[in-house]
Amino acid sequence: MKLLVKTVFDGSNFCGFQAQPGRRSVQGELTERFGELFGFPVTVTGCSRTDSGVHALGYCLAIAPTAPCDGSWCAIPTSKFCAAANTALPSDIAAVAAAEMPDEFHPRYSAVKKEYIYKICDSPVLSPFVRGRAMHFKRRISDSALLNMKKAAALFEGTHDFTSFMAKGSKITDPVRTVYSTDVKRDSDGLVCFTVSADGFLYNMVRIMAGTLLRVASGKVDCGEITEIINSRRRESAGETAAPYGLYLNEVTYPFDIRWNVDG
Amino acid sequence: MKLLVKTVFDGSNFCGFQAQPGRRSVQGELTERFGELFGFPVTVTGCSRTDSGVHALGYCLAIAPTAPCDGSWCAIPTSKFCAAANTALPSDIAAVAAAEMPDEFHPRYSAVKKEYIYKICDSPVLSPFVRGRAMHFKRRISDSALLNMKKAAALFEGTHDFTSFMAKGSKITDPVRTVYSTDVKRDSDGLVCFTVSADGFLYNMVRIMAGTLLRVASGKVDCGEITEIINSRRRESAGETAAPYGLYLNEVTYPFDIRWNVDG
Numbered sequence: 001m002k003l004l005v006k007t008v009f010d011g012s013n014f015c016g017f018q019a020q021p022g023r024r025s026v027q028g029e030l031t032e033r034f035g036e037l038f039g040f041p042v043t044v045t046g047c048s049r050t051d052s053g054v055h056a057l058g059y060c061l062a063i064a065p066t067a068p069c070d071g072s073w074c075a076i077p078t079s080k081f082c083a084a085a086n087t088a089l090p091s092d093i094a095a096v097a098a099a100e101m102p103d104e105f106h107p108r109y110s111a112v113k114k115e116y117i118y119k120i121c122d123s124p125v126l127s128p129f130v131r132g133r134a135m136h137f138k139r140r141i142s143d144s145a146l147l148n149m150k151k152a153a154a155l156f157e158g159t160h161d162f163t164s165f166m167a168k169g170s171k172i173t174d175p176v177r178t179v180y181s182t183d184v185k186r187d188s189d190g191l192v193c194f195t196v197s198a199d200g201f202l203y204n205m206v207r208i209m210a211g212t213l214l215r216v217a218s219g220k221v222d223c224g225e226i227t228e229i230i231n232s233r234r235r236e237s238a239g240e241t242a243a244p245y246g247l248y249l250n251e252v253t254y255p256f257d258i259r260w261n262v263d264g
Numbered sequence: 265m266k267l268l269v270k271t272v273f274d275g276s277n278f279c280g281f282q283a284q285p286g287r288r289s290v291q292g293e294l295t296e297r298f299g300e301l302f303g304f305p306v307t308v309t310g311c312s313r314t315d316s317g318v319h320a321l322g323y324c325l326a327i328a329p330t331a332p333c334d335g336s337w338c339a340i341p342t343s344k345f346c347a348a349a350n351t352a353l354p355s356d357i358a359a360v361a362a363a364e365m366p367d368e369f370h371p372r373y374s375a376v377k378k379e380y381i382y383k384i385c386d387s388p389v390l391s392p393f394v395r396g397r398a399m400h401f402k403r404r405i406s407d408s409a410l411l412n413m414k415k416a417a418a419l420f421e422g423t424h425d426f427t428s429f430m431a432k433g434s435k436i437t438d439p440v441r442t443v444y445s446t447d448v449k450r451d452s453d454g455l456v457c458f459t460v461s462a463d464g465f466l467y468n469m470v471r472i473m474a475g476t477l478l479r480v481a482s483g484k485v486d487c488g489e490i491t492e493i494i495n496s497r498r499r500e501s502a503g504e505t506a507a508p509y510g511l512y513l514n515e516v517t518y519p520f521d522i523r524w525n526v527d528g
Contacts, residue, residue: 010392055393082389092392125346126528128274128356129319129397188452263388 001071002105003081004258006097011055013092017046026050026059034063037088038074041066047107047252048114051204053244055133057117058096060252062107062132072171074100079261093164094119095101097260108217113180113253118210118246122192134191135246137214141192145217146184152223153182153194155230156209163233165209166202167241175202175233184213195250204241212239265335266369267327267345268522270361275319276396277356281310290314290323293354298327301352305330309369311516312378315468317508319397321381322360324516326371331350338364343525356523365404377444377517379461382474383510386456399510401478405456408450409481416480416487417458418445419471419494427497429473430466431505439466439497448477459514462482466504476503 007026015023019031030044030219047060065073076084078098085095119134122141130136142150159178166175179198187193194210212229215221221229221239229237271290279287283295294308311324329337340348342362358391359450383398385391386405394400405413423442430439443462451457458474476493479485485503493501 008389008393010389086389091395094389095390096389125272125360126357127272128358129272131355133393205315 001064001074002076002101002103003078004099004101004105004107005063005081005085005095005221006260007056007059007061008094008096008197009056009059010092010133011050011053015052016054017048017050017059019183022089023188025134026093027061029093030061033088033090034085037076037084038065040073045107048249050249051244051247053132054247054249055245056249058251059249060107060111062101062105064103079263081261082263097262099258101258107252110254111200111202111252112255113197113199113251114200114201114249115195115251115253116247117199117250118194118196118242119187120192120194120210120214120242120246121190123190130189130191135210135243137192139218139219141217145219146186146192148216148223149192149194149213150184152213152221153184153196153208153209155223155226156182156196159235160230160250161233162202162205162230164229164235164238165205165212166235167204167208168235170203172202177202177205197251206247207242207244208235208238208240210242210246214242215239265328265338266365266367267338267342268363268365268369268371269325269327269345269349269359270524271320271323271325272358272360273320273323274356274397275314275317277351279316280318281312281314281323290357291325293357294325294327297352297354298349301340301348302329303335309371311375312465312513314513315508315511317396318511318513319509320513322515322520323513324371324375326365326369327376328367343527345525346527363522363524363528365522371516374518375464375516376519377461377463377515378465378513379459379515379517380465380470381512381514382458382460382470382506383451383512384456384458384474384478384506387454394455395452396509399474399507401456401481403482406480409483410450410456412487413456413458413477413480414446414448416446416477416485416490417460417473419487419490420446420460426466426469426494426498428493428499428502429469429476430499431468431472432499434467436466441466441469447456461515470511471506471508472499472502472504474510478506479503 017026019028031258082095121134126136163175183195281290282290346359385398427439427443447459
C-alpha cells in the first residue's frame with residue numbers, strides 16, 4: 001500500500017519539489033516530517049518536478065516506507081491522515097486529501113493529465129499581497145488583448161511537437177505532447193490567469209507559453225502566429241520564459257476513481 | 265504643503281504602524297526610505313495606530329519635511345510620486361495613490377470615517393496562501409450561521425458606548441462611537457469577511473467585534489444578544505479578541521474631495 005496525498009504549497013521558499021543537497025526542497029521537508037510522524041524512514045515520490053518559486057494547489061505525492069514491509073504500515077487511518085499531517089508540516093505546505101493506493105501506483109507515471117495555472121498581475125503597482133504569487137506585467141491588459149491571448153492559447157490545443165516551448169538543453173527525446181484545454185481569463189482577484197491542461201509538459205513549457213501570450217498581449221505577436229511558432233520547432237520563435245512564481249500546478253488526473261479522504 | 269499617500273501593506277513583519285525602538289515598524293521604514301528618496305529628513309504621520317500583524321489595503325499617511333521649509337519641497341511631481349516611492353519601498357509596502365494637501369491636514373484628525381475588514385478562513389485546512397492573512401476558524405460556517413453573523417453585526421450600527429468592545433486598560437475617556445455600516449459575507453476567495461465602518465474605533469474594537477461574531481457563528485451567543493452585550497458596558501460580555509492578522513484597514517474617508525494621483 002502507498003499513501004497518496006494531495007498537497008498545497010507556497011513554493012517561495014523551496015528550491016523546487018525535488019530534494020537537492022544543502023537546499024530546502026518540498027520533497028526533503030516531507031521526507032523528514034513524515035519520517036518523524038510515522039517513526040520510520042519513508043520515501044516520498046512526487047507527480048512532477050517543479051522549479052524554485054513554483055506553487056501548487058493540488059500537488060499529488062505518494063508515501064511508502066523505505067524498507068520493505070507489509071501492507072498495514074500506516075497506523076493513522078486515511079480519514080484522519082491530513083489532520084495528523086498538518087500538525088507535522090511546515091507552514092508553507094498543507095495536506096488537503098489522502099487516499100490508499102496499490103503498490104504499483106506512481107504519482108508521476110500513473111498521471112494521465114496535469115493542469116497548470118499561470119497568474120499575471122497587470123496593474124502598475126504590485127500589491128504586497130500578490131508579490132511572489134503572480135508575475136508582474138506592468139501594463140494593463142485590455143479586454144481585447146485578453147481575448148487575443150485566449151484565442152492564441154486555443155492554438156496550443158491538440159497534439160504538437162512543442163520544441164519551441166521547451167527550455168534549451170532539455171534531455172527530453174520526444175517533444176510531442178497533447179494539450180487538452182486552454183483558457184485565459186481575469187479571476188475574481190483581478191489577476192489574468194492562463195490555464196492549460198495536457199498529457200504532460202516539457203521543461204518550462206507553461207512558462208514559455210505564458211511569456212509568448214504576453215507578447216500577444218503587447219501586440220508584438222499576432223494571435224494567429226502561434227501555429228507558426230509551434231511549427232518552427234525553434235525555441236527562439238517563442239517568447240521569454242515567464243517568472244516561476246506566477247506558476248501553479250493546479251490538478252493532476254489519474255485514470256481511475258480515487259477515494260479521497262478530506263478532513264483537515 | 266503635505267504629501268498624502270495611500271498605501272497597501274502586509275503587516276506580518278511589522279510591529280505595527282507606529283515607530284518603536286529596536287523594532288521594525290511601517291512608520292520607521294517609511295521615515296527612513298522617504299528621507300533617502302528626498303535627501304532630507306521627513307516626518308511621516310499615520311491615520312491610525314495598527315497592531316503587529318494587522319494589514320492595510322488603503323492606509324493614509326502624510327509626509328512633510330521635518331525642518332520648516334517653503335511649500336515647494338517635493339521635487340517629484342505628485343503624478344509620478346507612487347512610481348518613485350515604489351522603487352524605494354520595501355516589498356511589503358506599496359504606494360498606490362498620492363495627493364497634495366494643505367499644511368493643516370492631518371491623516372488621523374482630519375479623517376471622518378474608517379472602514380475595516382476582518383477576514384476569516386473557515387475551512388479545516390488552512391492554505392499556505394491564506395496563512396497570516398486571515399484568522400483560522402476550523403469549523404465550516406454554514407449559510408445560516410453566516411446570516412446570523414450578518415444580523416448580529418447590524419446591531420453594532422448606530423451611536424453606542426462601545427466599552428464592551430474595548431481592550432481593558434485603554435486610556436480612552438470617551439468610548440462612544442458611531443458605526444455607520446456593517447456587513448458579513450463570503451468573498452470570492454471563500455473567506456468570511458466582516459466589514460465595519462465608523463467615525464472612529466476603540467483599541468481592539470474590530471477584533472473584539474469579530475471574536476463576538478464568531479461566538480454567534482458557533483451558536484454560543486444569539487444574534488439578538490449583541491444589544492445586551494453593548495448595553496452591559498463590560499468587556500467580559502463580549503467575545504475573544506480575534507487574531508490581528510485577520511484585520512485589514514480598508515479605507516479612510518476625509519470630508520473633502522481629494523485629487524488622488526494614481527500611477528504606479
